[in-house]
Amino acid sequence: MHFAVDDLSVLSISLLSKFVSQDMYTFSRHNLLxxxxxxxxxxxxxxxxxxxxNTAIYKYIIDNIDGYLNFLNDDEYVLDESESLADILSDIYNSAYYTASDNSAVFIDSFLSKVSPEAKISSLNEELKxxxxxLLRNDLVSYTFHxxxxxxxxLMFECDNILVVPELLRTLVFARPCGGDQFAAGTVSPSLDMSR
Incomplete structure (x- = not known):
């Protein structure tokens, strides 16, 4: 049986380090902080x-990612920049929680909903494939021509991805370019808006 302390704040610094390195604490917001x-x-x-x-704390969070998401306040994010997104997603997709999840798509959507809008991917590449x-379903990719x-x-002709294509095409055809390679947000003409 795995022993876990309920409140890490009562431990001395040396004990705290030992308990944290072996995940011997109740998974809570207070204890993680x-x-x-x-x-x-x-x-x-x-x-x-x-x-x-601290990789031990990080791994403990990844293995209990659903609980961690519940601890976050509305103004807290799992990520605030795009450079580490592929790396963190790889850890999530390989986590025990994700592989055991009955509804992994819903879980990934709830995770990605806690990614800051500032972490939007500016350029898709092989690493993010x-x-x-x-990422597209959760509006975390800039709608650029590239x-x-x-x-x-x-990816269009892979079965699971075909559902994302109509929204992409609607954006491509009906959005007004705002300069460079980027589309202006919310520029679909009401008369052409097929979502209504």
């Missing part, structure tokens, strides 16, 4: 920073 050497009223750092500071449908054509070329 304590393990990260933060106060209970501090904000959760993004996953990239947690991974950089596996995650592209989920990204739309990359998606159509690389």
């Amino acid at each position: 304590t393990a990260l050497n933060l106060n209970s009223d501090d904000r959760f750092p993004v996953l990239k920073k947690i991974k950089e500071s 596996k995650y592209a449908p989920d 990204n739309i054509f990359w998606y159509l070329k690389e």
Whole structure:
């Protein structure tokens, strides 16, 4: 049986380190913040920073990712930049929770809903190919000509991805370009809006 302390804040620093390194604590917001050497009223750092500071805590979070998502406040995010998105998603997709999940698509959507809008992918590439449908479905990819054509070329004819294509095509055909390679947000003409 795995022993777990209910409140890490009562432990000495040396004991705290031992308990944290072996995941011997109840998985709670308070304990995670304590393990990260933060106060209970501090904000959760993004996953990239947690991974950089303590891999044991990061792995414990990944293995209990559903609970972690429930601990986050409305203004807290799992990620706030796109550079580490593929790396973190790889860890999530390979986690025990994800592989045992009955409804992995719903879980991934709830995870991606906690990614900051600032982490939007500006350019799809081979590293993100596996995650592209989920990223597009959750509006985490900039609607550029490059990204739309990359998606159509690389993934359109895979069965699970065909459902994302109509929205992409609607964006491509009916959105007004706002300069460069980017589409303006919310520029679909009401008379051409097929979603109504």
